[in-house]
Amino acid sequence: MRSLFTLCIAAATLALAACASTPPAPAKVEGGVLVGLSGMTLYTFDKDAAGSGKSVCNGPCATNWPPFKAEAGATPSGDYSIVTRDDGSAQWAYKGKPLYFxxxxQKPGDKTGDGFNKVWQTAKP
Known part of the structure; x- marks a missing residue:
């Protein structure tokens, strides 16, 4: 009886550890596009090379297209990764493409940047 109890405790501990080690996604899907936890639409920039680990939108570009910043200690998982920007800050990427606002x-659900200059697209799962 004691070994069955020990086995059940061990299984429960492993299950809890698996749940605790899976970080929440930094974004969610609403209306078929990725949005930040604030509900604001996320975009990708065609000039960013997927998988390069780099954003080419810096300076004035980043003023108009604020990077979706990753907090210190953020842990990427699944399709999400983190790229290091020219200024040393961390930015979320989805399937290798850096994400921007x-x-x-002005409000959650707005998608006014979609297709801007034919190089900005809403980020889609």
Missing amino acids: WIKD
Whole structure:
């Protein structure tokens, strides 16, 4: 009886550890596009090479297209990764493409940056 109890405790501990080690996704899907936890639409930039681990949107570009910053200690998982920006800060990427917000989106659900200059697209799962 004691060994069965020990086995059940061990199984429960492993199950809890697996749940605890899976970090929450930094974004969610709403209306068929990725949005930050604030509900604001996320975008990708065609000039960013997927998988390069780099963003080419810096300076004035990043003022208009604020990077979706990753907090210190953030842990990527699944399709999410973290790229290091030119200024040394961390930015979330989805399937290797850095993610950005658009300064002209005013409220959750806005997608006014989609197709901007034919190089900005809503990020889609």
